[in-house]
Amino acid sequence: MAANRASAKKMDCRPSLEHRYRPNEAYGRQLLGLTPTAEPSTASPPPAGLMRARRSLEGRHSISPPAGELLRNAEEILRENEQLPEAAGAEAEQRMSLDCDEPGQTSALPSNEAAATTEPPTAESSELSAAAAAPTSEERQQSAADQASTLPKPPAEQLDADISQIIFPDEPDLTDCQQTIYASDSTIIYAPKFLSEVADQVYERLITDLLPQAFQHRPSEQRRVYWIGPSYTYSGVELKENLDWHQVIEDIRDFIYHDTQFDVPKFNSVLVNFYTEPGDRIPWHSDDEDELGDRPTIATVSFGAERLFMLRRRDGNVTHRFPTLPGSLILMAGNCQKRLQHQVPAAHSQNGVRISLTFRVTKPELRRKRLCRMTRPTASR
Numbered sequence: 001m002a003a004n005r006a007s008a009k010k011m012d013c014r015p016s017l018e019h020r021y022r023p024n025e026a027y028g029r030q031l032l033g034l035t036p037t038a039e040p041s042t043a044s045p046p047p048a049g050l051m052r053a054r055r056s057l058e059g060r061h062s063i064s065p066p067a068g069e070l071l072r073n074a075e076e077i078l079r080e081n082e083q084l085p086e087a088a089g090a091e092a093e094q095r096m097s098l099d100c101d102e103p104g105q106t107s108a109l110p111s112n113e114a115a116a117t118t119e120p121p122t123a124e125s126s127e128l129s130a131a132a133a134a135p136t137s138e139e140r141q142q143s144a145a146d147q148a149s150t151l152p153k154p155p156a157e158q159l160d161a162d163i164s165q166i167i168f169p170d171e172p173d174l175t176d177c178q179q180t181i182y183a184s185d186s187t188i189i190y191a192p193k194f195l196s197e198v199a200d201q202v203y204e205r206l207i208t209d210l211l212p213q214a215f216q217h218r219p220s221e222q223r224r225v226y227w228i229g230p231s232y233t234y235s236g237v238e239l240k241e242n243l244d245w246h247q248v249i250e251d252i253r254d255f256i257y258h259d260t261q262f263d264v265p266k267f268n269s270v271l272v273n274f275y276t277e278p279g280d281r282i283p284w285h286s287d288d289e290d291e292l293g294d295r296p297t298i299a300t301v302s303f304g305a306e307r308l309f310m311l312r313r314r315d316g317n318v319t320h321r322f323p324t325l326p327g328s329l330i331l332m333a334g335n336c337q338k339r340l341q342h343q344v345p346a347a348h349s350q351n352g353v354r355i356s357l358t359f360r361v362t363k364p365e366l367r368r369k370r371l372c373r374m375t376r377p378t379a380s381r
């Protein structure tokens, strides 16, 4: 709803419909009409509490008055709870459901409660269990290709329309959206239904277009990845520059930037992860590569099979388990990467492939010389 858009600048920058809905030329399909068929949005206005989320993200850049206000609010709440954090950020966490007025409310986990309540594997145990079941690279490539070709497809008449155009909603679905402020300077936003409306279509497109081009870069990397952005290095894996944005991924990037109230940067990179087997996973780590800068904002949008995204403090205590529902968004901002680690553990089973789009801003000029990096401990992932 335009009236609720906080930033006039963002409104001006909204891309035209022609840009947002243009078809993927790779398919060589002609789109005859570019008029979106969706009715004007009847969604309820974004909850008032959402502005808190926006302010908190503004705090990344400078202590602007709204950000300062948010930080003060957080500190007041914490003081009330007699839990003002130590510098290391001990018990300093406050969670707010954005469409629920009760601060500190913990949301019920939507569906894979059983998985969520079982004891998470430790980094070591998940390494071990995954290593035991780990297929070879070739087996994985073959099995992923098999899987891609056997995925259920929508009926033929739907396929044409679905593949050539994905009509994004005017606004994200912020039902059950939660904001967590951790240690007064770190923000996590979880929007379980963020892009659920188009999740199935996006899934089909990414499986068809990108899964065959995604690679497992080394045996210990228990997932396949596809990179878009300037050249990037993580845990010794070097990803070559690829500035050829996939249309749908670019549209999602722009949707997050233009059509949400979250004050995120315009991401220039995305690491696309494909979890094709239940044993696929990413172990505990922080996204703290030099190229990401000091306080990176990372936005993860998930599609396909549901998994668990977990966050823990560096002392090992798990603080969150977010089910990665199709179309859900997890935003980490502020000092999250300094204070917390995250992982997606192996699962017992999964239905289809899980895809995560992890948007970031990368600046290759920030990469330090390899010699220096050797002295820094990094989690293997």
Ligand SMILES: O=C(O)CCC(=O)C(=O)O
Pocket (backbone or CB within 6 Å): 271, 273, 282, 287, 300, 309, 342, 343, 344, 356, 358
């Ligand atoms: O797949 C996910 O949700 C997490 C991926 C991740 O942490 C990463 O790519 O750094």
Ligand SMILES: [Fe+2]
Pocket (backbone or CB within 6 Å): 285, 286, 287, 342
């Ligand atoms: Fe990560």
